[in-house]
Amino acid sequence: MGFRFRPVDSTFYDLFTTSAKHLVEGASLLAEVLADGADRHEIAERMRRAEHAADETTHDIVKRVNSTFVTPFDREDIYSLASSLDDVMDFMEEAIDLMVLYEVGDLPSELAEQVEVLQRCADLTAESMPRLKTMSDLEEYWIEVNRLENTGDKAYRRILAKLFSGSYDALEVLKLKDIVDALESAADAFETVANTIEQIAVKES
Template sequence: MPGFLQKLLPRDQSFFRMFVAQAENVQAGAQAMVDMLDNFSNPAAGASRVETYEHAGDVITHDIMKKLNQTFITPFDREDIHELASRIDDVIDLVDAAATRLVTYRVEKIRPGVLGLATTVRDATAQIVAAVRVLEEEDHILDHCIEINRLENVADRQCRQLIAELFEQEKDPVQIIKWKEIIETLEFATDKCEDVANVIETVTLKNA
């Protein structure tokens, strides 16, 4: 359909509401991860709570894809809707992966600094919520993308510091293997937040 015709026809705005719901769910999951690390008395219960958000995320993501399949005129490019939903879903998948590993690896005590890294992940997901809330009007949306990029850099530095300390302080190679992966999985979640920011930037550029 030619662009001018597309602009004349009504577009279904509920995609925007669905992205907000998806992002808010990811933020809640990242907060559950922070809570789990902050009070590590019952890891299995904490990981199970994070998993709830991961499953809820799958349902929302599936709903977006289904709606995409049934919608003739979309508010922005079909491929970008698919991509944005997929990348937001990646974030909660990684938060869940980190939570699961804490249980699978039978971690007993949280290393110092890991809570700080998880807090950065949570902050980045809050920026994703803020960005998708203004996705429709694109009001100051790039500011949130810039903030996500900044938080990714913060997480990167936190990760490096934590890994350096791990190799200096921990002598058991098995503990090094376990913690290195948990720390890197959390940092990878902020990389995925950056991917979300990149899709949002692309959408904004196309509509500029």
């Protein structure tokens, strides 16, 4: 459009980038927790701190929207983006938290596939956030996240089929299902982030 009336307040882009970086950390803690001999309690504690840091960033974004007269894009879209980034973190924390709380034993190996998807999504999201400033080269990002969510969904379904195949007792199924559901919800939440960015890009173009 050549000329923009709205003065660009870079703080928002920086805050969204910070928010996405918390997700990179969260996803890497999930990868750690799956490793043999991982100290789940200690990792859960670090996840809790990461989640608190992410909360702070979300609050900073909300406070800034409320106190800023001219925002770089629609207020509603800023809220949506901040809260969908926050949702990802909540689901990632929930997954580790439940592993500790339910005192589950061995985790099905397929969880590694779900976590790989989350790591890729987190990296892509963190890389794309600074590009919100120019609204350029974002299409590839959201297409790839949608593709990854699809891969994650297939892994999720394979795990469900395994859980219900008769080799796990019902109580173990209940525990494990809550955990893989949390991971699947984290992947879905990454897709919501990508869709929100698509919406914003389309409006601003």
